[in-house]
Amino acid sequence: MKDSVAIVVLNWNGIKDTLKCLSSLQKQSYKNYEIILIDNNSTDNSKKILLDYEKKHNNIHVIYSSKNYGFAGGVNIGIQYSINKGFKYISLFNNDAIAEENWLKKLVESISDPKVGICTGLFLKQNSKTIDSTGEQYSKWGLPFPRDRNYKVSKATKGGLVFGATGGASLYRSELFTKIGLFDEDFFAYYEDVDISFRAQLAGWKVAYEPKAIAYHKQGATASKLSGFAVYQTFKNLPLLFLKNVPRELLFSIGVRFYLAYVMMFFKAVINGSGKWATRGLFKSIILTPKKLRERHRIQKLKQVKTNYIKDIIWQDLPPDQTGLRRLRKFFIGK
Numbered sequence: 236m237k238d239s240v241a242i243v244v245l246n247w248n249g250i251k252d253t254l255k256c257l258s259s260l261q262k263q264s265y266k267n268y269e270i271i272l273i274d275n276n277s278t279d280n281s282k283k284i285l286l287d288y289e290k291k292h293n294n295i296h297v298i299y300s301s302k303n304y305g306f307a308g309g310v311n312i313g314i315q316y317s318i319n320k321g322f323k324y325i326s327l328f329n330n331d332a333i334a335e336e337n338w339l340k341k342l343v344e345s346i347s348d349p350k351v352g353i354c355t356g357l358f359l360k361q362n363s364k365t366i367d368s369t370g371e372q373y374s375k376w377g378l379p380f381p382r383d384r385n386y387k388v389s390k391a392t393k394g395g396l397v398f399g400a401t402g403g404a405s406l407y408r409s410e411l412f413t414k415i416g417l418f419d420e421d422f423f424a425y426y427e428d429v430d431i432s433f434r435a436q437l438a439g440w441k442v443a444y445e446p447k448a449i450a451y452h453k454q455g456a457t458a459s460k461l462s463g464f465a466v467y468q469t470f471k472n473l474p475l476l477f478l479k480n481v482p483r484e485l486l487f488s489i490g491v492r493f494y495l496a497y498v499m500m501f502f503k504a505v506i507n508g509s510g511k512w513a514t515r516g517l518f519k520s521i522i523l524t525p526k527k528l529r530e531r532h533r534i535q536k537l538k539q540v541k542t543n544y545i546k547d548i549i550w551q552d553l554p555p556d557q558t559g560l561r562r563l564r565k566f567f568i569g570k
Contacts, residue, residue, distance in 0.1 A: 240268040240339060240406070241322040243313030246330050247275040247303060250284050252453060253330040260328065261292070265340035269322075270295040271313040275303045305423030306402065314417055318409050325412070329403040331453040332358075341448035342406040345394075352411040352440030353432060355400035356448025357391060364388060367452045370397030370444045371429045372550040377477045377493025379429040380554035397444040398548050399432025404450040411435055415537060419475075419530075421523055425468035426476050433480040436548065439539030463512035466504055470516025473497060475523060479531045482542040496560055503559065 242260055246253045253272075260270055272295060274281055282299060289297045298312055310327055317325045324346065326339065338356060346354040358368040368381035369392045381401065383392055400407075402418075405428075415434045418427045432442055474497065481489050504513035553560050 237323065238267055238343060239322045240265070240324045240326055240343065241313070241317035241320070242268055242270045242326045242328055242339070243310050243317065244270060244272045244328050244330050245275055245306060245309040245313070246272060246277060246281055246285070247309070248277045248279045248281065249330050250277070250279060250281040253281070254284070254288070256328065256330045256332055256334075257288070257295070259333045259335075261294075262336050263334065263339045264336050265343055268294070268326075268339060271317055272297045273309045273313045274299045275305075275309045276300050304420065307418040307422050307424065307427040308420040310402070311417045311420060314412055318412060322409055324406055325409055326406045327402050327404070328450070329452060332404055333451045334404070335449040338404070338448045338450050339406075341445050345443050345445035345448070346406055346408065348441070348443070350439075350441045351443045352408050352435050353400045353405055353442045354448070355397065355405040355442065355444055356450060357388075357446045358401055358404050359388065359449065359451050361451055361453050363451060366391055367454055368401045368403070369446070370442065371399030371401055371432060372554070373398055373429060373433060374550035374552065374554050375489055375492060376496050376553055376557070376560070377481070377489045378473070378496055378554050378557065379426055379476065380550075380556065384556075391446055392444065394444055394446050396548075397442050398436065398550075399429050400442050400444075402428030402431075403452060404448075408440075411440055414438060415440075415534075419479075421475065421526070422472050423468060425465065426472045430472075430476050430479065433476070434534055434537075436545065437480065437482075437534060437538045437540060463509060466509045466512040467516040467519075470497075470501065470504070470513045471519045471523070472516075474520045475527050478524065478527045479534055482535070482538070482545055484542045485546060496557070499560060499563070 285297050289295055314325055342354045355370050360367050366383045366386045369383040372382050373379045415438050419430050477493050501513050
């Protein structure tokens, strides 16, 4: 289908937010799209409400999952369905987000360059005054972070290329998924969007940022429902992201910094009372390491760019929010 878009939305026990999200998507100025909503085995009244909603709207298809597959597994259901149906583009949109009416139109316009495999937009916080993300970065410390987070809107980076795209409000070419694979379901949630952006960059795709594609995010709506969820996923997924994607020539330089940062983050989690979740994440990461090393072999075989290109596009400093590491670095080297 010419320039057709499937917008994949994932719902898990969040029907109030989901209905607001769907209302904004129904108002998009770009009309060649269908909403593919995945209900991730909700236990509230989501299914009943969605059954009624689907009957009243002809541009939405709801798929009910038999279990909660997390963000990565949930959106993969929608992505695979969309590929099978022949959609040219697939958008991912958080159920706790609201899109401006030209959001999708601007993303489609910005992905017209065949070298661009992913396009992301200006993702604002719910207050509309501060930024959630203008794309994702990966630092030479092996730590990813949302670009421009907590900056005022006036400080947003201008349009252009970026390392990665947020999974919360971005557009992907279907072709990209058929060539590099879907989201890594072992991530479940957190950093799976950075992982697929890294894999895309290695395979020669570009990621674009379009500041006119604006959406608003109710940050942390899902994670706040689950105690220790974010800590567990963080300590599980960060090492997997590093092991799978960092090119061989950069393994040592990034690895030394990453494992120093990881250890410091672990002890900070213990001090803050989250040691149980951090430990569980660490051990799960160790269990998954052999599998990820096998996946690394396949990912690196698809590499189409020089390592210096990857070195040039990663963030050459600590993530802005790493104040503890910044103080430690200043203590030892004075800057």
